[in-house]
Amino acid sequence: MTDNCPSFPPQNTLKEILTRIEGLLAERGTASPDVEARLLCAHLLSLPRPTDLLFHLQHPLTPELSRKLSQLVSERLSGKPLQLIVGSVDFHSVTLRMDAGVFIPRPETETLVEVGLKFLGFLSGGEPVKVLDLGTGCGAVLIALACRTGFGGVGTDISPMALALAMENADRNQVGDLLEFRQGDLYSALPPSARKFSLIVSNPPYILSSQIPTLPPEVRDYDPREAIDGGEDGLGMVRLIIEEAPGHLLEGGMLAVEMGEGQGEEVVGMFSEAGFKAVETEPDLTGRERVVSGILPGS
Ligand SMILES: C[S@@+](CC[C@H](N)C(=O)[O-])C[C@H]1O[C@@H](n2cnc3c(N)ncnc32)[C@H](O)[C@@H]1O
Numbered sequence: 001m002t003d004n005c006p007s008f009p010p011q012n013t014l015k016e017i018l019t020r021i022e023g024l025l026a027e028r029g030t031a032s033p034d035v036e037a038r039l040l041c042a043h044l045l046s047l048p049r050p051t052d053l054l055f056h057l058q059h060p061l062t063p064e065l066s067r068k069l070s071q072l073v074s075e076r077l078s079g080k081p082l083q084l085i086v087g088s089v090d091f092h093s094v095t096l097r098m099d100a101g102v103f104i105p106r107p108e109t110e111t112l113v114e115v116g117l118k119f120l121g122f123l124s125g126g127e128p129v130k131v132l133d134l135g136t137g138c139g140a141v142l143i144a145l146a147c148r149t150g151f152g153g154v155g156t157d158i159s160p161m162a163l164a165l166a167m168e169n170a171d172r173n174q175v176g177d178l179l180e181f182r183q184g185d186l187y188s189a190l191p192p193s194a195r196k197f198s199l200i201v202s203n204p205p206y207i208l209s210s211q212i213p214t215l216p217p218e219v220r221d222y223d224p225r226e227a228i229d230g231g232e233d234g235l236g237m238v239r240l241i242i243e244e245a246p247g248h249l250l251e252g253g254m255l256a257v258e259m260g261e262g263q264g265e266e267v268v269g270m271f272s273e274a275g276f277k278a279v280e281t282e283p284d285l286t287g288r289e290r291v292v293s294g295i296l297p298g299s
Helices: 014-027 033-044 050-056 063-077 082-086 107-122 140-149 160-172 209-214 236-248 264-273
Strands: 088-091 094-097 130-134 152-157 179-183 197-202 249-258 277-283 289-295
Touching: 014 033, 014 050, 014 063, 033 050, 033 063, 033 082, 063 082, 082 088, 088 107, 088 140, 094 140, 094 160, 107 140, 107 197, 107 249, 107 277, 107 289, 130 140, 140 152, 140 160, 140 179, 140 197, 152 160, 160 179, 197 236, 236 249, 236 264, 264 277, 264 289
Parallel strands: 130 152, 130 197, 152 179, 197 249
Antiparallel strands: 088 094, 249 289, 277 289
């Protein structure tokens, strides 16, 4: 067998196997080989948490599990994202099921959730609060917001596959009754009679088309093109979201949009041009500017 399809001798304990997988993933340049090795083995043994592996460390694997593990590790070594292999992702405060063909939520997008939560925490009384998530994907941002606040909302996407997964994830996280998912191009997914929203969030495609071929294979080959390609300057969809937001926001409502490195100044300018006040940029956990938000003033 090649290193891309490693075999695990039957006499090896799980502890020895974990060390071997960690080494293989490290050789391939995986950022957190220890964490990934544990997640793969926990998935193999259907354990709810990687810490549950502690009870199995001294045992060998059955030949069937050993073969299955070879397959999982070989998929990972060939570049398939871990989240698609184990079929789930932990995002902010929720666990979401993942499927091929739907954008995998990234840790940096948790900043968008935090900006939304901070704003929603200030709201009280008045109209019932509703959140709109444009390009909801598997529902990550909207579901995390609903789980933490109990507020309802609408998630839109052009991808029917993403929306089916978002609905399933909302139900799995017990917020299915609070949320609605609609297919369509940005705001046109909303019915003409839709009430205005207190908060609009979006993590739209914002990578320059010319940069897509240079992305790591894990992104380029697995994230759907329509989820990452932001057009010639990367900001085509960001621009539309900002320009049309005032027509869908309540007075005093917030728009918060994720963007890429180096796009901050231009995006802040778009918010100001569209009439937003208190425009702010929020960095992600790595310190890179990640989210721009602004408040729609009263007339
Ligand atoms: C970067 S992904 C973000 C997904 C999710 N919000 C997240 O953060 O994990 C962008 C999403 O926008 C959707 N999308 C792309 N173009 C769209 C459009 N014109 N209207 C609505 N959604 C769109 C894609 O299908 C994809 O699910």
